[in-house]
Amino acid sequence: MKIICIGRNYAEHARELNNPLPAKPLFFLKPDSALLTNNNPFYIPDFSHDVHHELEIVIKINRLGKHINQKFAHRYYSEIGLGIDFTARDIQQECKQNGWPWEIAKSFDGSAPLGDFVPKENLDLKNLNFRLDINQKTRQQGNTSDLIFHFDELIAYISRFLTLKIGDLIFTGTPEGVGPVKLNDHLEGYLEEKKLLDLKVK
Ligand code: MG
Numbered sequence: 001m002k003i004i005c006i007g008r009n010y011a012e013h014a015r016e017l018n019n020p021l022p023a024k025p026l027f028f029l030k031p032d033s034a035l036l037t038n039n040n041p042f043y044i045p046d047f048s049h050d051v052h053h054e055l056e057i058v059i060k061i062n063r064l065g066k067h068i069n070q071k072f073a074h075r076y077y078s079e080i081g082l083g084i085d086f087t088a089r090d091i092q093q094e095c096k097q098n099g100w101p102w103e104i105a106k107s108f109d110g111s112a113p114l115g116d117f118v119p120k121e122n123l124d125l126k127n128l129n130f131r132l133d134i135n136q137k138t139r140q141q142g143n144t145s146d147l148i149f150h151f152d153e154l155i156a157y158i159s160r161f162l163t164l165k166i167g168d169l170i171f172t173g174t175p176e177g178v179g180p181v182k183l184n185d186h187l188e189g190y191l192e193e194k195k196l197l198d199l200k201v202k
Helices: 013-018 070-076 089-098 149-160
Strands: 004-006 028-030 051-053 055-061 079-083 113-119 130-132 137-143 168-169 186-191 194-200
Touching: 004 079, 055 113, 055 130, 055 149, 079 149, 079 168, 079 186, 079 194, 113 168, 113 186, 149 168
Parallel strands: 004 168
Antiparallel strands: 004 028, 055 079, 055 168, 079 113, 113 194, 130 137, 130 186, 186 194
């Protein structure tokens, strides 16, 4: 399986990092070794002093597809969940300045914690609130009505380039409020009022 992550998909987040808004979806990959499941703790890697949380809604692909028409993209996933796109911001900054790929800042072991999934039926996918609390304080809050490229548009776009396979995950981008995590932080992710993600930083 592969993990596809979308960058700059919420305007306010692009602005907080002084990035221009993309004219088309921007994506990069994480390997399966980045996955962190079962609420296992996240260990801050020793190569970064500025690891940021990016809470994101995650789509789980449930059918094989290539060149998927946007009209039919909704048939390619039945569940959504929450994940964190951990980013070594100091290293990413160095990559951006030098025009290097981002992988070293984005795809390290444990950089993709994944919470529980819920069926997408009965959810209003175009108006979903989600948030990240750290130590009981809300630090990120988003609503899918603010997505620049919505889920079905992302699936159509990505599948022009990559074959989507059962079990592939799409991290759909983070809203504003990203920031560093520190030792012993307790991260809790909510989709509406349902807690789907719970992990500690070690
Ligand atoms: Mg991200």
